[in-house]
Amino acid sequence: MSAESLPDWLWPAPPDGWTADDLDRLPPSAPRTELIDGALIMMSPQTSFHSRVMRRLANAIELAAPHDLLTEVEMTIRLGERQRPEPDILVVDAPPKKQRTSYLPGEVVLVVEIVSPESVARDRETKPLKYAHAGIRHFWRVEEEDDRTVVHAYERDDTTGAYVATGIHRDTLSVVVPFPMEIDLTTLYGR
Numbered sequence: 001m002s003a004e005s006l007p008d009w010l011w012p013a014p015p016d017g018w019t020a021d022d023l024d025r026l027p028p029s030a031p032r033t034e035l036i037d038g039a040l041i042m043m044s045p046q047t048s049f050h051s052r053v054m055r056r057l058a059n060a061i062e063l064a065a066p067h068d069l070l071t072e073v074e075m076t077i078r079l080g081e082r083q084r085p086e087p088d089i090l091v092v093d094a095p096p097k098k099q100r101t102s103y104l105p106g107e108v109v110l111v112v113e114i115v116s117p118e119s120v121a122r123d124r125e126t127k128p129l130k131y132a133h134a135g136i137r138h139f140w141r142v143e144e145e146d147d148r149t150v151v152h153a154y155e156r157d158d159t160t161g162a163y164v165a166t167g168i169h170r171d172t173l174s175v176v177v178p179f180p181m182e183i184d185l186t187t188l189y190g191r
Contacts (some may be wrong), residue, residue, distance in 0.1 A: 005027065007027075007030075009027055017082060019038070023035055035082065035085070041122070047117075052188065053187050054088045054114055055187045056090045057114075058072075058073050064181040071089065076103075077105060079130055085131075092108055108136045109178045110178050111138070113142065138155055139154045143172055144189075148171075148186075149189055151168075151169040153168075154169075171185055
């Protein structure tokens with residue numbers, strides 16, 4: 001794609017880079033977009049694995065969550081002026097607002113990223129560092145391994161400010177934090 005064929009809203013970029021507020025000003029025709037380090041990241045089309053696992057896992061989390069917590073999919077988190085990533089699933093402790101487009105780190109209880117071929121580095125390296133730095137306590141990374149759904153669970157260590165692994169879950173996800181859950185991972189993609 002040449003610069004001449006880019007949509008008017010994308011070219012040229014603001015002189016100081018994009019900001020978290022700029023995402024709310026993108027036109028409805030713009031593709032799903034997140035902001036990392038002031039750069040717009042356009043989301044690639046989802047695979048069937050990604051779509052089904054996201055929907056089913058979000059539903060399972062929502063069923064297990066206390067009633068005062070909300071489960072959202074594909075909502076951004078304002079981590080800073082130039083950081084507004086869009087996790088696949090997040091659980092928040094915030095009142096529902098119909099027109100809301102993002103959450104703040106202090107409202108986020110759990111962030112879930114489902115790794116896609118084009119997002120491997122962001123989901124395994126970049127985003128977890130930013131979520132931990134922002135103080136988000138719980139992070140899960142979902143991977144497809146040998147046709148199985150696997151959840152890598154992490155909790156933020158207050159001393160180091162980094163995530164530490166709390167478990168790798170195959171077949172069944174069983175955790176007590178951020179709230180008790182037992183989820184049959186074998187049903188998230190297949191029948």
